[in-house]
Each structure stands twice: as structure tokens, then as C-alpha cells.
Amino acid sequence: MDVDTHTVAITMGDPAGIGAEIIAKGYPKLLADDRVRPVVIGDAAVLRAAIENCGLAGERRVVAVDSVDEAVTDADAIPVLDLANVDPESLEYGVVREAYGQASLEYVERAIELAREGSIDAITTAPINKQATKRAGSEYAGHTGMLADYTGTESYSMMLIEGDLRVTHVSTHVPLREACDLVTTDSVLETIRVTDDALVELGVDEPTIGVAGLNPHASDGGVLGETEAREIEPAVVAAREEGIDARGPESPDTVYVAAARGAYDCVVSMYHDQGHIPIKMLGFSGGGDGSEGDGDGENGESNTNADATVSGVNVTVGLPILRTSVDHGTAFDIAGEGIASERSLLQAVSVATDMAARRGAR
Structure with a gap:
């Protein structure tokens, strides 16, 4: 029986x-799944240098193409839609440069264009560096806001996946004081809705969603705050009236354990670290630094990519196009050494392929 093939564009991320x-x-390894046709969007010269750094010169070669249609998948030949926007003679790893930020933005922009016109089925992003993209004039805190803006999406969220644990976020890259103000009935309800839709697209039948509180012990009946009763609980009630199996607000210090044990298919988190910490405790369990990794596939400092157990996937839910990402940053501390772990990338492409297959079957 013929297998439907889905084209996943992999953006190369920050060249440094x-x-x-x-x-x-x-x-x-991606080609082990005959449903996926991976095509890289980036700079061919940078990828050739990476092949050398990884000691794979005799096993891999780069084939620069001008269009997705020209890309042919082969275990030893990597097709690259070559934007040729990096000077290979001056390529330097582990540094923040405006030119590198601009290059990484151009990779994502091209991928969005291809997705919107239907030339590709999904996007998987390698990490960018927020400092570099800011120097290049970007107003976005990362991939997520950029993707939402370019596709005209108002209701969206970041979903992180590590094993059986999934989390989404009401807010992400904002200061904590601001994040607290963003916990409103409308924002929580919209996050519950896009979470429910995404879980169905991920193949979860009749999803159950746990909703975390903002305050310790979910305010303990109002003793430790009012946000739960005033904003979060009404959102959960409204979601249930719409037929969504949402439960909460639950105590933030126990809801993730319950979800990891199967009580919930996803946890709606109120802010960035509330959702990221449990995911990274699982995904970065093999040791190493990991303190600077970012679930949006961004950031520039240390990560645990040198350890083979680094894992996790980020999905931007609520978009009209499919996008997944690695769950780590650019790892400037080990860039150029050829020791980075590809495990999160493999997982991210796999999730993108699964979602593309389900969306195509509808």
C-alpha cells in the first residue's frame, strides 16, 4: 500500500x-519514517561546515536546490533550499551577530511562505538567538509571535511535549509581573480551546485538560489570592459548557505530577516557567547545564545538547500552518564542536509528520 508523504521544512536556525x-x-535517521520528506531551509555552506565539524564528510553531502520540488531525499544527500545569506569565510560559532540573526529570520520567513502556499506540509525549526534577531531589527521575542503575526493568528499557544507530559501556556516571553496580569478569563479560556483542538490533532481522543492555578495551592480557597476564583475558574466553567473536559484550577505543585501519571492529557500553565520547568526536569534528565534552554527553540547560551538524553518538542498550537521545534537553544557553548544531540530534532520532525498526516486525513 502506498504511503502518503508529507514535506517538512527544517529551518537551520542561527548559523552560529x-x-x-x-x-x-x-x-x-529522519528517512526511517517513509511518511516524511525533509527539506532544509538555510545556507548550504553553513551546513557543509557542520558536516565537517561532525566528522561526517565521507557520509553526508549537501545538495543545494532552488525549490522544494527539486529536493530528492537520500540518506547521504541533504537537500537545502539555499538562501546563501551567510559568508562562509567569516563564519564564527558561539557569537551574537546581526547578520546571523537576519539570516535565521529569513529562513523562517521563507518557510512560512512555503507553508501558506501549500508547498510544504509542516515546519520544524532549529533554534534562533533572540539577541541576534533583535539586533537584526525583529520585534518578536521568538518564533511563536512571528509565526502568529505572519499568519494573522490571534489565539495561539506554545505546547511543550516530553514523553507523556504536555503543557501549554497562557503567556510565555514576558516578565513575571506582566504574566500575572495576563491571566484573565478570556486568555485562559482561549488557551484551553486551542489546547483541546491541538490534542485532537495530535491523536488524543476526548482530551482531558488540567488547568493550573496561578498562586500557591491554587490560592487555597482564596487564602493566597483571588485570581483563581476571579479569572481561572470562570474560564474552566465556560470551557466545560462548550464540551471541553477541563478541570481546575489545580494546585501548580501537584498538577504536573498528576499529568505525567496520566490524569490529564495536557496542563494549561499560567506562565513560562510554570510549564517549562517540569518539562525540562524530564527532558534534560541526563545531566549537563540546560539552564538557558528555551522551549521555543531559541536563546544563545548553554544547553545540554551534548548529552544524548536531551529531548522534548515544542508545538505552536492554534496556527493555520503546522510548526514544531526543538526544545533547546542554540547552545553557543558547544557550537562548532560536532557534539550536539539531534534527538529533539528527530522528535520534533516526527510530531510534525504525525500532525500533517492527521490533518491530511481530515
């Missing part, structure tokens, strides 16, 4: 980071 390395190491 590990994006090209994890692509170089992981590409042949």
Missing part, C-alpha cells in the same frame, strides 16, 4: 549555533 549540526547528524 548548533542547528546545522543537529540537521547534519539527524537527517538520515
Whole structure:
């Protein structure tokens, strides 16, 4: 029986980071799934340098193409839609440069264009560096806001996946004081809705969603705050009236444990660290630094990518196009050494392929 093939564009990320390395190491493994046709969007010269750094010169080669239609999948040949926007003679790893930020933005922009016109079925992003993209003039805190703006999406969220634990967020890259103010009935309800839709697209039948509180012990009946009763509980009630199996607000210090044990298919988190910490406790369990990794596939400092157990996937839910990402940053501390782990990339492409297959079957 013929298998439907889905084209997943992999953006290379910041040229000074590990994006090209994890692509170089992981590409042949992606082809084990005959449903996926992976095509890289980036700079061919940067990818060739990464192949050298990984000691794979005799096993991999780069094939620069001008269009997705020209890309042919082969275990030893990586097709790259070559934007040729990096000077290979001056390529330097582990540094923040405006030119590198601009290059990484151009990769994502091209991927969005291709997705919107239907030339690709999904996007998987390697990490960018927020400092570099800011120097390049970007107003976005990361991939997520950029993708939402470019697709005209108002209701969206970041979903992180690690094993059986999934989390989404009411807010992400904002200061904590501001994040507290963003916990409103409308914002929580919209996050519950896009979470429910995404879980169905991920193949979860009749999803159950746990909703975390903002305050310790979910305010303990009003003793430790009013946000739960005033904003979060009404959102949960409204969601249930719409037929969504949402429960909460639950105590933030126990709801993630319950979800990891199967009580919930996803936890709606109220802010960035509330959802990221439990995911990274699981995904970065193999040791290493990991303190600077970012679930949006961004940031520039240390990550645990050198350890083979680094894992996790980020999905931007609520978009009209499919996008997944690695769950780590650019790992500037090890970039160019050829030791970065490709595991998160493999998982991210797999999730993108699964979602593309389900969306295509509808």
C-alpha cells in the first residue's frame, strides 16, 4: 500500500549555533519514517561546515536546490533550499551577530511562505538567538509571535511535549509581573480551546485538560489570592459548557505530577516557567547545564545538547500552518564542536509528520 508523504521544512536556525549540526547528524535517521520528506531551509555552506565539524564528510553531502520540488531525499544527500545569506569565510560559532540573526529570520520567513502556499506540509525549526534577531531589527521575542503575526493568528499557544507530559501556556516571553496580569478569563479560556483542538490533532481522543492555578495551592480557597476564583475558574466553567473536559484550577505543585501519571492529557500553565520547568526536569534528565534552554527553540547560551538524553518538542498550537521545534537553544557553548544531540530534532520532525498526516486525513 502506498504511503502518503508529507514535506517538512527544517529551518537551520542561527548559523552560529548548533542547528546545522543537529540537521547534519539527524537527517538520515529522519528517512526511517517513509511518511516524511525533509527539506532544509538555510545556507548550504553553513551546513557543509557542520558536516565537517561532525566528522561526517565521507557520509553526508549537501545538495543545494532552488525549490522544494527539486529536493530528492537520500540518506547521504541533504537537500537545502539555499538562501546563501551567510559568508562562509567569516563564519564564527558561539557569537551574537546581526547578520546571523537576519539570516535565521529569513529562513523562517521563507518557510512560512512555503507553508501558506501549500508547498510544504509542516515546519520544524532549529533554534534562533533572540539577541541576534533583535539586533537584526525583529520585534518578536521568538518564533511563536512571528509565526502568529505572519499568519494573522490571534489565539495561539506554545505546547511543550516530553514523553507523556504536555503543557501549554497562557503567556510565555514576558516578565513575571506582566504574566500575572495576563491571566484573565478570556486568555485562559482561549488557551484551553486551542489546547483541546491541538490534542485532537495530535491523536488524543476526548482530551482531558488540567488547568493550573496561578498562586500557591491554587490560592487555597482564596487564602493566597483571588485570581483563581476571579479569572481561572470562570474560564474552566465556560470551557466545560462548550464540551471541553477541563478541570481546575489545580494546585501548580501537584498538577504536573498528576499529568505525567496520566490524569490529564495536557496542563494549561499560567506562565513560562510554570510549564517549562517540569518539562525540562524530564527532558534534560541526563545531566549537563540546560539552564538557558528555551522551549521555543531559541536563546544563545548553554544547553545540554551534548548529552544524548536531551529531548522534548515544542508545538505552536492554534496556527493555520503546522510548526514544531526543538526544545533547546542554540547552545553557543558547544557550537562548532560536532557534539550536539539531534534527538529533539528527530522528535520534533516526527510530531510534525504525525500532525500533517492527521490533518491530511481530515
